[in-house]
Amino acid sequence: MTKNRFSWRAAMVVAVLGLVAAAVVAASAWARGGHAQASTLVDGTTDSVTNLDPANEYDYGSATLDLLMFQGLYGYPHGAKLEPVLATKCAPKGNNATWACTLRRNVKFADGTPFTSADVKWTFDRVIKIKGDQGIYALLSNLKSTSVNGTYGVTFHLKTAQSTWPFILATSAGYIVPKSLYPADKIRDNSQSQVGTGPYQLVKYTPGQQAVFKANSNYWGPKPKTDNLIINYYSKSSTMKLALQRGEIDMAFRDFTPTELLSLGKASGIKVHAGNGVVIRYMVFNPTRAPTNNIAVRKAIAYLMPRQTIATRVYHGFVKPLYSMVPAGLPGHVDSFATMYGRTPSVAKARAVLKKAGVTTPVAIDIWWTPSHYGDASADEYAEIQRALNGSGLFKVTLKSAEWAQYSAQPGKRYNAFQLGWFPDYVDGEDYIVPFYQPDNFMANGYSSKTMNRLIKAEYAARTTPARLAVIKAAQAQAAREVPIIPYWQGKMIAVSRNNVKGIDSTLDAAFLMRFWLISK
Amino acid sequence: MAAVAQGTSLKSYLLTRLVLVVPMVLILLTFVFLLMRVAPGDPISAALGGHNVPQSVIDQIKHRLGFDKPLWQQYVEYLGNIFRGNFGTTITDQRPVSDIILTNGAATLELTFFAMIVALVVGVFVGLLAGRFRDTSVDVGGRMFGIVIYAMPVFFIGLMAQLLFGSVLGWLPTSGRASPITQATLQTHTNLFVIDSIYDRNWGALKDVMLHLILPAVTLGLVTAGVFIRLIRVNVIRTMKDDYIEAARARGIRERDVVYRHAFKNALVPVITVIGLSLALLLGGAVVTETTFNWPGIGHELVLYLENRDYSAVQGIVVVFGLVVVFVSLVIDFVNAFIDPRIRY
Numbered sequence: 001m002t003k004n005r006f007s008w009r010a011a012m013v014v015a016v017l018g019l020v021a022a023a024v025v026a027a028s029a030w031a032r033g034g035h036a037q038a039s040t041l042v043d044g045t046t047d048s049v050t051n052l053d054p055a056n057e058y059d060y061g062s063a064t065l066d067l068l069m070f071q072g073l074y075g076y077p078h079g080a081k082l083e084p085v086l087a088t089k090c091a092p093k094g095n096n097a098t099w100a101c102t103l104r105r106n107v108k109f110a111d112g113t114p115f116t117s118a119d120v121k122w123t124f125d126r127v128i129k130i131k132g133d134q135g136i137y138a139l140l141s142n143l144k145s146t147s148v149n150g151t152y153g154v155t156f157h158l159k160t161a162q163s164t165w166p167f168i169l170a171t172s173a174g175y176i177v178p179k180s181l182y183p184a185d186k187i188r189d190n191s192q193s194q195v196g197t198g199p200y201q202l203v204k205y206t207p208g209q210q211a212v213f214k215a216n217s218n219y220w221g222p223k224p225k226t227d228n229l230i231i232n233y234y235s236k237s238s239t240m241k242l243a244l245q246r247g248e249i250d251m252a253f254r255d256f257t258p259t260e261l262l263s264l265g266k267a268s269g270i271k272v273h274a275g276n277g278v279v280i281r282y283m284v285f286n287p288t289r290a291p292t293n294n295i296a297v298r299k300a301i302a303y304l305m306p307r308q309t310i311a312t313r314v315y316h317g318f319v320k321p322l323y324s325m326v327p328a329g330l331p332g333h334v335d336s337f338a339t340m341y342g343r344t345p346s347v348a349k350a351r352a353v354l355k356k357a358g359v360t361t362p363v364a365i366d367i368w369w370t371p372s373h374y375g376d377a378s379a380d381e382y383a384e385i386q387r388a389l390n391g392s393g394l395f396k397v398t399l400k401s402a403e404w405a406q407y408s409a410q411p412g413k414r415y416n417a418f419q420l421g422w423f424p425d426y427v428d429g430e431d432y433i434v435p436f437y438q439p440d441n442f443m444a445n446g447y448s449s450k451t452m453n454r455l456i457k458a459e460y461a462a463r464t465t466p467a468r469l470a471v472i473k474a475a476q477a478q479a480a481r482e483v484p485i486i487p488y489w490q491g492k493m494i495a496v497s498r499n500n501v502k503g504i505d506s507t508l509d510a511a512f513l514m515r516f517w518l519i520s521k
Numbered sequence: 522m523a524a525v526a527q528g529t530s531l532k533s534y535l536l537t538r539l540v541l542v543v544p545m546v547l548i549l550l551t552f553v554f555l556l557m558r559v560a561p562g563d564p565i566s567a568a569l570g571g572h573n574v575p576q577s578v579i580d581q582i583k584h585r586l587g588f589d590k591p592l593w594q595q596y597v598e599y600l601g602n603i604f605r606g607n608f609g610t611t612i613t614d615q616r617p618v619s620d621i622i623l624t625n626g627a628a629t630l631e632l633t634f635f636a637m638i639v640a641l642v643v644g645v646f647v648g649l650l651a652g653r654f655r656d657t658s659v660d661v662g663g664r665m666f667g668i669v670i671y672a673m674p675v676f677f678i679g680l681m682a683q684l685l686f687g688s689v690l691g692w693l694p695t696s697g698r699a700s701p702i703t704q705a706t707l708q709t710h711t712n713l714f715v716i717d718s719i720y721d722r723n724w725g726a727l728k729d730v731m732l733h734l735i736l737p738a739v740t741l742g743l744v745t746a747g748v749f750i751r752l753i754r755v756n757v758i759r760t761m762k763d764d765y766i767e768a769a770r771a772r773g774i775r776e777r778d779v780v781y782r783h784a785f786k787n788a789l790v791p792v793i794t795v796i797g798l799s800l801a802l803l804l805g806g807a808v809v810t811e812t813t814f815n816w817p818g819i820g821h822e823l824v825l826y827l828e829n830r831d832y833s834a835v836q837g838i839v840v841v842f843g844l845v846v847v848f849v850s851l852v853i854d855f856v857n858a859f860i861d862p863r864i865r866y
Contacts, residue, residue: 025549042701049823050568050614058569133585135569135578189615202706206624208825209697209817211604225628232701235825237817239696242687248700404771405830408569410576440576477709 004005014142040228041501041519044240044249048233049207053188054123054175056132060254060423063172064514065211065231070175070196071155072168073101073120075254076511077221080276080427082166083336086176087154087195090169096161096463101169103152108218109178110201113475117148120177124156129185139173139425157481161461163468166425199224199517203268208233213516224517225250225503244496246366251497251504253514257376258315264496272496275508279491280322280432281374281421283367283385283410288446291365291479292416296357298483301395301417302341303350306388307488314380315489322490324476325432329510331465332472336480337487347392354394362396365389367417373404378419412445427511429472430459436485437475447484525545531858538854542847549843553836556600558592562830568613586612588832604756608837613829618837621822626841627699629714629818632741633803633812636733640799644749645792649785651750652757663750671747675806679740679813686736692796694733703729737814741806745799752795756788763787790860797853801846 059065075514084090090101107115124146131137142165144157155459157167168174181195182188194202199219204212213229232249234240237256243249245267256264278426283301285292292298307321320328323338337345342349354361368384382399389395401407411418420443424431435450437443455475462468479485493508500521507515565582570731602609670678684827687695693838694700698714699707699858701860705727710717715734760766761784769779808820815821819838826834 040702048614058613127580131578131581133568133582138578187615191620206704206817207614208625208702208822209622210704230701230705232697234696234815235812235821236815239683239813242683242695243697246687246691246695248694248696293553403562405564405567405828405829409563409566 014154016103022499032039040230041226041251041516041521042230042232042249043514044232044243044252046235046237046255048235048238049211051132051187051188052190052194052202054136054177055130056134056183056187057137057172058132058134058136062443064204064253066172066194066196067198067513068200068229068516069194069198069202069216070172070177070214071198072170072172072174072176073103074170076170076188076427076509078469080510082170082427084422085170085171086120090166092165093155096163096165096461097158099156099165101154101156102150103154105152107197107220109181109195109196109197109235110216110218110490111178112217112218113178113180113195115178115197116151116178117154118151118175120154120180121146121148122182124282126177126182126184127173129503130477131186132187136171136173139168139171142168144184161463163460163462163465164426164428164430165429167430171426177259180473187224193409200229216276217339225520226516228276229516232291244498247498250497251501251519253495255375256494256496257317259277261318261494261496262316269498269499271499272494273502273504273508274318274492274494276510277491277493277507278327278330278427278510278512279421279423279488280487281319281326281419281491282322282323282325282485282487284418284420284443284485285447285483286412286416286445287482290475291359293360294357295483296353296359297363297365299341299351299353299484300359301364301389302337302480302483302486303353304345304347304388304392305341305486305488306345306384308344309388310381310384311489314377314384318494319489319491322487324367325436325479325485325487326429326472326476327432327490327510330427330429330432330503332469332476334476337478339477340480345392347386350392350394362390363394364396365417366398366400366415368400368402368407368415370404370407370419370502371401373408374419374421377519382419410444412443423512429469429476433472433475433479435461437479445484447480447482449478452478534858535855538851542741542851545847546844549847550840551596551602553839553843554596557830557832557835560830562832564588564832567829568831603840607841609833611826612831613826616834617660618834621834621838622818623842624712625817625819625822628714628816629804629807629811629820631698631713631715632734632816632818633800633807635738636741636745636803636807636810637796637799639739640745640749640803641792643743644746645789647746647751648750648753649757649788652754652761653780653785655758655761660754663754667747667750667754669747670743671751673744675740675744675809676813677735678743681811681861682736682740683813693736695736696804697729698816699726699733710767735839737810737816740813741803741810742807744806745803748795748799748802749792753788754789756791757784760784760788780835793860794853794857797849800849805841815859 010403028397038348047059047064048061049065051057052065054066054070057063071085073085073090074082075085077083077085086104086107087101088104091097092099103117124143127137128140142158142160142162144159147155149155176197178195190205199216199221200213201216202211203214211231215224216229237260241256244252261272264270285298287293311319311321323335324333326333341498342517344368368496369378371378386397386399389397434456438456439448455471455478459471462471493512495504497504501519502521507517565579566813587595610617647663647666651660654660686693707717707726708721710720714730718730766779766784769783807818808823811818811821811822823838
C-alpha cells in the first residue's frame with residue numbers, strides 16, 4: 001500500500017502554487033526590464049513582405065526593407081525632390097528616348113564588391129528577363145536596351161521618348177544589385193542574403209515576424225544615426241498599439257486606424273507625426289453600363305461627394321479632401337473637381353444636372369467596397385457616402401462589400417461603382433493619370449477617351465517640364481469633365497513614436513519613404 | 522464478457538484503425554482542395570495588391586502556377602505532390618510551405634503544449650473539487666467557472682487579458698513570442714524558443730520567452746479547461762457512486778483515502794480520450810489566440826494566407842492540421858485500447 005501513496009491533491013496544490021509563483025516572479029521581472037535598448041531602434045508595422053529581391057518587389061512592405069539595402073541611380077534621399085543617387089547625373093540625348101548616365105565612383109556593395117556600370121546593365125537586363133510575378137518589370141516596359149560606356153557610364157535606349165525616365169530609375173525596378181551575386185534569370189529568394197549599396201544590411205529575416213538590420217560598413221554615404229534596426233511585424237494594429245504603449249517598440253510606421261491614432265495622440269509619452277502623403281482614395285465608375293454610363297449620374301455623384309465629412313468624421317483629420325487624381329503637393333496638381341463641382345456638396349446642382357439629362361430620381365445604384373484591404377475605416381467611409389447620396393433624395397444607394405481576394409480581380413468588369421486606393425510607383429503626376437485613364441487600364445472599367453489618349457501621348461512626348469506639367473493639368477481637367485473616377489481623399493504620411501525618438505519628421509514628405517537611417521533615440 | 526467474445530482481436534482493431542486513416546486523409550485533402558476552389562476570389566489578383574499590372578502578366582502567373590489547367594488535373598498534381606511530401610510554395614510570398622510548417626508549426630507546438638498544461642492543471646483541479654464537493658458552493662463556483670470560460674470567445678478572453686495584464690497593470694507582454702531584441706539575438710536551433718534558450722543557456726531569453734508565453738497559453742488553456750472541468754466533475758460524481766467505492770467505505774477505509782486514492786484516479790481515465798479530442802479544439806483556438814497575441818504560429822499564418830486565397834499555403838497548412846489531429850486520435854485510440862478493454866472491440 002505504501003508504494004501508491006501518490007497524493008493528487010498535493011500534486012495539484014504544488015502545481016497551481018508553482019504556476020502562480022512563476023507568473024508573479026516573471027511579471028515583476030518583466031516590470032523591471034525587457035524594453036528596447038538604446039543602440040537599437042525597434043519599429044513596428046502591419047505591412048507584410050513578399051519579395052526582397054528588387055527584381056520582384058512591388059509592394060510597400062517589401063519596398064520599405066529594400067529602401068534600406070538598395071539604391072537606384074536616382075532617388076529621394078533628402079525629401080520629395082528627385083535627385084541622383086548612384087548616378088551623378090543622367091541627361092537625355094535628342095528626343096528623350098536615349099538617356100546617358102554618369103555613375104558615382106568609389107561606391108561599394110555591402111559585401112565589398114565595387115559598384116560599376118556592369119552591375120547597372122546586369123540589373124536592368126535581369127528585371128526584364130525574369131519578368132517577376134509581382135509585375136514590377138512592367139515599369140521598364142519602355143526600355144529597349146541598356147549599354148555601358150566604360151566603368152562609370154551607362155546609356156538607356158528607350159522604345160519611345162519618356163521625359164519621366166529618371167523617375168523610373170528611382171523605383172525598385174531600378175535598384176542596383178551586384179552582378180557577382182544575383183542570377184540573371186531567377187529571383188534570389190528571401191532566405192538568401194540581399195546585397196545592395198544602401199545604408200543598412202539585412203542580417204536576419206524571419207517571414208511575418210521580424211527583419212533585423214545593421215549599418216552597412218561599406219556604405220559610401222553618411223553613417224546611419226542608429227546602428228541596429230529591427231522591424232517587427234504585427235497582424236493587427238491594436239496589438240502594435242499596445243506594444244508601442246508598453247515600450248516594446250520605439251515607433252510604428254503603418255498602419256493604425258484613425259481611432260487608434262486619435263487615442264495615441266492623447267497618450268502620454270507618445271507622439272503622432274504627420275507629413276505630406278501621396279496615398280489617395282477614389283471611387284471608380286464603369287461608364288459603359290447603366291446607370292453609370294450616364295454622365296449626368298456620375299456628375300451628380302461628384303456634386304454630392306462628402307469629402308470634408310469623410311476627412312473629419314471618419315478619419316479625424318488624418319486625411320485631406322482631394323479634388324484631383326494628382327494629389328496636392330505634387331507638381332502639376334490642380335483642384336479640377338473643386339473647380340468643376342465645388343468644394344462642398346451641392347444637392348441643388350446635382351438635382352439640376354440629373355433633371356437636365358432627364359434622369360428619373362431616385363437613381364438606384366450599387367456601390368461596392370472592400371473591408372479587407374483599405375483599412376477598418378472603409379465601412380464608415382462608404383456609410384458616409386451612402387448617407388450623403390441617399391440624403392439628397394436623388395439616389396437610392398445599396399452598399400455591397402467583398403473580401404479583397406474576390407474584389408480585386410478586375411473589379412470594373414463586375415461592379416458599376418466601387419472603391420479603390422492608390423499608392424504611386426513613382427511620385428509624379430504621370431503615375432496618377434496614365435494607369436487610370438489609358439485604354440485597357442488595370443481597373444478594367446471600360447473607360448476610353450480619345451481626348452485623354454491624346455493627352456497621355458502628349459505627356460510622354462513633352463520635352464520640357466513646364467510643357468509636361470501643362471499636359472498633366474489638362475488631363476486632370478478632362479478627368480473631371482468625364483468623371484470615370486471621383487478622387488475624394490489624400491492620406492498623410494503618419495508615424496507614431498515614443499517621445500525619445502528623434503528625426504522622424506525629417507522623413508515625412510511626399511516621397512512617402514521611411515528613411516530609418518535618419519532616425520535615432 | 523459477451524462483448525469481448527463477439528469482438529475482434531486487439532491486433533485487428535489497431536490495424537483497422539490504421540487503415541481507416543488513409544480514406545480519412547484522402548477525404549480531408551479532397552475537401553480542402555475543393556473548398557479553396559469553390560471559395561470566391563482570385564489568389565493572383567489578391568497577391569498583386571491592386572497594382573497596375575496588365576492581364577497578360579496575370580495570365581502568365583496563372584499558367585506558371587498551373588491554375589489554368591482543368592480542375593481534375595490540378596487535383597491529381599496536388600495529390601501527387603502531397604504524397605511526395607511536396608507542399609509547394611506560397612503564391613503571395615513564394616515561401617516554401619514546408620518552411621511555414623517547420624518554423625510557424627514550432628511556435629504553435631510551443632503554445633499548445635503550454636496551453637495543454639494550463640488546461641490540465643486548471644481543468645483537473647477545479648473538476649475534481651467540484652465533483653468531490655457536489656452541490657456545495659465549491660461545486661457551483663467550479664461549474665460556473667467552467668461554463669463561463671468555455672462559453673467566452675477566445676479572442677475576448679485574450680483581449681481582456683491583454684488590457685488587464687499588459688496595459689493596465691503592465692505586468693506582462695501582450696504580443697509575440699519574445700521581445701524584438703531577444704528574438705533578434707536568439708539562436709534558433711529547433712524554433713522552439715524555450716528549448717533554444719535553454720540549449721544556449723541564455724537565461725535572459727528564457728525569462729523573456731516564458732513571459733511572452735503566459736498570456737496566450739493561459740488564454741488558450743482556460744478555454745480547453747472548461748471542457749475538462751465538466752467532464753472530470755461528472756466522472757468523479759459517477760465514480761463516487763460505484764460499487765467498489767461503497768466496498769472501500771464498507772471496509773472502513775478513511776473517506777479521504779477513498780476519495781483521493783480510489784475515486785479520483787479512476788475518474789481521470791476518460792481524460793486521456795478527451796485530451797486527444799481537445800487537440801482539435803486547441804488547434805482551432807490557437808488560430809484565434811495566435812491572431813490576438815500576434816503569435817507567429819501556423820494558425821496565424823493560416824488566417825493571413827486565407828485572406829489572400831493562397832491555395833498552396835492554405836492547403837498545406839490545413840492538411841498538416843488535419844494530419845496532426847488524425848495522428849493524435851489514432852494514438853489516443855491505441856492507448857485507450859490498451860488500458861480499457863471495454864472500448865476496444
